[in-house]
Amino acid sequence: MRPFDYTRPDSLDAATDALDAPGARIIAGGTNLLDLMKLQVMAPETLVDINRLPGLDRIEAEAGGLRIGALVRNADLAADPRVRHAYPVLSRALLAGASGQIRNKATTGGNLLQRTRCPYFYDPAMACNKREPGAGCAAEGGVTRMLAILGTSPACRAAHPSDMAVALRALDAEVEVHAPDGTLRRIGLDDLYRLPGDTPEVETTLAPGEIITAVHLPAPDAGAVQAYRKIRDRASYAFALVSVAAVVAVEDGRITRAALAFGGLAPRPWRDGRAEALLIGKAPSEALFAEVAEAVLDGAVTDAGNDFKLAMTRRALAAVLAETTGLAPASTGTDKVEVPA
Amino acid sequence: MKLRWTINGAPGELDLDPRVTVLDALRDHLGLNGTKKGCDHGQCGACTVLIDGRRVNACLTLAVMHDGAEITTIEGLGTPEAPAPLQREFVRCDGFQCGYCTPGQIMSATGMLAELRDGSPSHVTDSLTAEPEMTDAEIAERMSGNLCRCSAYPFIREAIEAAVGEERE
Ligand SMILES: Cc1cc2nc3c(=O)[nH]c(=O)nc-3n(C[C@H](O)[C@H](O)[C@H](O)COP(=O)(O)OP(=O)(O)OC[C@H]3O[C@@H](n4cnc5c(N)ncnc54)[C@H](O)[C@@H]3O)c2cc1C
Ligand code: SF4
Ligand code: FES
Ligand code: FES
Numbered sequence: 204m205r206p207f208d209y210t211r212p213d214s215l216d217a218a219t220d221a222l223d224a225p226g227a228r229i230i231a232g233g234t235n236l237l238d239l240m241k242l243q244v245m246a247p248e249t250l251v252d253i254n255r256l257p258g259l260d261r262i263e264a265e266a267g268g269l270r271i272g273a274l275v276r277n278a279d280l281a282a283d284p285r286v287r288h289a290y291p292v293l294s295r296a297l298l299a300g301a302s303g304q305i306r307n308k309a310t311t312g313g314n315l316l317q318r319t320r321c322p323y324f325y326d327p328a329m330a331c332n333k334r335e336p337g338a339g340c341a342a343e344g345g346v347t348r349m350l351a352i353l354g355t356s357p358a359c360r361a362a363h364p365s366d367m368a369v370a371l372r373a374l375d376a377e378v379e380v381h382a383p384d385g386t387l388r389r390i391g392l393d394d395l396y397r398l399p400g401d402t403p404e405v406e407t408t409l410a411p412g413e414i415i416t417a418v419h420l421p422a423p424d425a426g427a428v429q430a431y432r433k434i435r436d437r438a439s440y441a442f443a444l445v446s447v448a449a450v451v452a453v454e455d456g457r458i459t460r461a462a463l464a465f466g467g468l469a470p471r472p473w474r475d476g477r478a479e480a481l482l483i484g485k486a487p488s489e490a491l492f493a494e495v496a497e498a499v500l501d502g503a504v505t506d507a508g509n510d511f512k513l514a515m516t517r518r519a520l521a522a523v524l525a526e527t528t529g530l531a532p533a534s535t536g537t538d539k540v541e542v543p544a
Numbered sequence: 545m546k547l548r549w550t551i552n553g554a555p556g557e558l559d560l561d562p563r564v565t566v567l568d569a570l571r572d573h574l575g576l577n578g579t580k581k582g583c584d585h586g587q588c589g590a591c592t593v594l595i596d597g598r599r600v601n602a603c604l605t606l607a608v609m610h611d612g613a614e615i616t617t618i619e620g621l622g623t624p625e626a627p628a629p630l631q632r633e634f635v636r637c638d639g640f641q642c643g644y645c646t647p648g649q650i651m652s653a654t655g656m657l658a659e660l661r662d663g664s665p666s667h668v669t670d671s672l673t674a675e676p677e678m679t680d681a682e683i684a685e686r687m688s689g690n691l692c693r694c695s696a697y698p699f700i701r702e703a704i705e706a707a708v709g710e711e712r713e
Contacts, residue, residue: 307655
């Protein structure tokens with residue numbers, strides 16, 4: 204690890220000041236940042252430890268929904284009774300990620316901003332436009348199993364690795380951002396993450412000095428069924444090849460609401476409103492689910508190393524839609540939303 | 545940087561470079577080498593310790609981030625004369641071959657059983673709203689952050705189940 208200064212502010216204002224230093228970066232759980240610092244993929248000059256900022260480690264009820272502080276640990280969020288009952292897809296996604304030890308440390312804010320698992324990004328000996336703008340992309344013609352097939356650019360095909368973010372996208376969560384001038388703004392995940400285009404090194408719309416302070420969940424969708432399905436190379440403790448988060452409601456035999464988000468496929472949790480719209484007002488059927496999958500995958504760019512993701516996505520989506528619409532019995536990972544009366 | 549820790553019940557002071565991880569502080573600065581370094585990247589669990597009662601990977605966190613913390617390592621769990629139930633059962637059940645992953649397995653199991661007692665669900669828990677049960681599948685999933693290169697997994701599971709049985713008696 205390169206040498207760095209370490210500071211532990213005790214207020215948001217002090218953290219904002221500390222982030223003004225050149226090469227300053229926030230550390231929260233540290234489970235992603237320290238990993239990358241050991242490899243010298245990242246080399247901050249100052250670490251601003253936000254773990255003792257007051258009030259960011261709480262989950263609070265608000266306006267029918269929940270406000271999740273940026274420092275809430277992944278394990279605590281997954282185990283929170285309100286989340287387990289009313290937002291089960293979020294518990295499921297968190298529990299499908301990493302390990303018990305890592306979830307005890309990893310934070311809500313850090314999970315959102317964890318960096319890609321593209322193997323060439325992790326290896327400073329390889330060319331990578333994200334690590335070193337303009338250097339080229341070693342994934343071109345390389346091992347692309349973990350890479351994205353939607354929303355990519357010729358400059359970069361890295362996938363966003365978070366499970367949690369996929370569930371949050373399906374739940375229409377908003378991220379609360381604290382700006383250096385003290386104002387707060389709230390943005391959806393599609394406004395947080397940028398697609399790579401020509402500048403894969405710029406991953407979010409956050410300005411220097413901005414701090415994620417919370418994630419807001421809207422009121423739970425009573426009557427909906429939620430599911431998270433993750434497919435990976437081993438049964439546990441591995442990143443997603445493909446994952447699907449779904450929030451679906453059926454009334455009188457017709458689908459009335461459907462939110463579908465995908466992991467492992469794109470540089471950000473992927474949602475496609477056009478594909479979702481195909482479901483609304485229709486009776487669930489396998490033919491319909493196949494049509495939706497084709498709409499989602501329309502425009503996918505694959506190579507021989509990752510074209511298996513097409514069939515994998517079709518099957519995962521069909522299974523999740525069958526379970527959430529009642530066409531097939533629910534398995535572990537598919538849960539009814541339970542809202543206390 | 546100066547910091548204070550309570551390690552295995554004993555308070556102490558340390559003066560460390562900010563780059564030192566909890567793992568390196570334990571092994572290189574405090575001579576507590578029961579905690580092992582497998583991968584140094586959060587992938588194997590050999591470095592698992594309890595910080596303020598929760599299991600974490602000591603390799604993926606900085607010592608300076610934990611000023612004032614209580615840390616429990618394998619040395620603090622029991623002694624050869626008076627081993628903790630998990631330690632005794634790992635020996636009795638042959639829960640290891642080379643033994644390199646064992647301190648991490650035992651510390652992780654200690655934290656995992658507390659999580660189970662608190663009712664925390666796992667990836668394989670059928671109902672998110674019922675109390676989770678201790679099944680083979682639950683133990684395997686909850687221990688998946690600890691790899692064993694010798695693949696002693698069945699006996700590790702057995703040792704954990706036996707230790708729970710012993711504590712209940
Ligand atoms: C072996 C291993 C397996 C894993 N498997 C999975 C998996 O299967 N699924 C999955 O989803 N994840 C997985 N992870 C990743 C893990 O979820 C992330 O490392 C973790 O969520 C990051 O959170 P953190 O708090 O530790 O972030 P940190 O490492 O502290 O920070 C990550 C980034 O976010 C920034 N940051 C943190 N908090 C804030 C904030 N409040 N405001 C602004 N910026 C902030 C930091 O500056 C840094 O750039 C795995 C990790 C490891 C090591
Ligand atoms: S795909 Fe992106 S992250 Fe991977 S090597 Fe290419 S530029 Fe780097
Ligand atoms: S040494 Fe910490 S997880 Fe491998
Ligand atoms: S006993 Fe050898 S690694 Fe587990």
